[in-house]
Amino acid sequence: MTNHDNRRHVLSLSGGKDSAALAVYLQDKVPNLEYMFMDTGYELAETYEFLKRMRAILGIEITVVKPERDFETWLDLKGGYLPSPHKRWCTDVLKISPYEKAIGSDKIYSYIGIRADEDRDGYISNNDNIIPVYPFIEDGLVYADIENLLESSGLGFPKYYEWRSRSGCFFCFFQQKIEWVNLHKHHPDLFKKAMSYEKVGEGEKRFTWSEGESLEELLLRKDEIEKAHLDKISAKKKNESGDKLVDIFQDFGPKACIICDL
Ligand code: SF4
Numbered sequence: 001m002t003n004h005d006n007r008r009h010v011l012s013l014s015g016g017k018d019s020a021a022l023a024v025y026l027q028d029k030v031p032n033l034e035y036m037f038m039d040t041g042y043e044l045a046e047t048y049e050f051l052k053r054m055r056a057i058l059g060i061e062i063t064v065v066k067p068e069r070d071f072e073t074w075l076d077l078k079g080g081y082l083p084s085p086h087k088r089w090c091t092d093v094l095k096i097s098p099y100e101k102a103i104g105s106d107k108i109y110s111y112i113g114i115r116a117d118e119d120r121d122g123y124i125s126n127n128d129n130i131i132p133v134y135p136f137i138e139d140g141l142v143y144a145d146i147e148n149l150l151e152s153s154g155l156g157f158p159k160y161y162e163w164r165s166r167s168g169c170f171f172c173f174f175q176q177k178i179e180w181v182n183l184h185k186h187h188p189d190l191f192k193k194a195m196s197y198e199k200v201g202e203g204e205k206r207f208t209w210s211e212g213e214s215l216e217e218l219l220l221r222k223d224e225i226e227k228a229h230l231d232k233i234s235a236k237k238k239n240e241s242g243d244k245l246v247d248i249f250q251d252f253g254p255k256a257c258i259i260c261d262l
Contacts, residue, residue, distance in 0.1 A: 007108055008108040166260075
């Protein structure tokens with residue numbers, strides 16, 4: 001990394017494993033690195049717990065940036081139209097705009113934890129004062145390196161990886177059906193809250209988080225969803241022995257945008 005000018009150096013943490021591993025990786029490489037967390041206000045308790053661990057173990061300060069309006073206010077303004085992979089308005093209003101506002105007109109390097117073994121796109125700022133830097137790609141770090149960085153630093157993985165593949169809002173529409181079932185198991189109150197945002201009444205336009213069914217309908221198919229997931233795991237294990245649960249969840253799900261899930 002050759003960035004020795006007067007720009008600020010900022011690492012945006014998502015609460016996920018890759019940006020956390022990048023914090024470990026850059027700790028001794030980039031002096032005056034600043035850490036930011038875009039807090040939508042709808043994150044999991046496990047995410048806050050992981051950030052607390054990061055502060056304690058890495059001895060870093062993390063600036064928490066919040067949006068001016070919360071999701072519920074935005075949902076009202078959008079006429080109850082839930083965000084979806086095709087209409088991802090939430091990322092802009094809850095994460096990107098607050099981030100860019102916090103940066104202002106300062107010239108910064110924005111460090112992004114995309115690995116050398118993945119093919120992802122997502123948030124790259126259009127503001128020319130924000131220059132993206134990809135240290136893992138530049139230095140060829142892959143999943144096993146991220147695992148090593150997290151384990152050797154004592155951080156480990158965020159706890160939610162035991163039942164969910166991504167960081168971000170508890171209601172994120174990128175969740176797989178099994179992850180919704182798991183959300184219900186681990187945080188029934190949050191599942192209920194997510195249900196309350198859906199519109200499924202008779203005669204009104206349906207807005208549901210998960211494709212093709214409401215969360216109530218999805219829950220009725222819980223056993224079927226769990227069985228399908230177990231079948232996928234055994235099929236995968238037959239082909240690739242030794243995979244951990246966290247890897248399996250990662251492999252099955254779609255990839256969310258990088259500012260929310262990295
Ligand atoms: S985590 Fe999901 S729901 Fe939350 S802002 Fe990102 S894309 Fe939207």
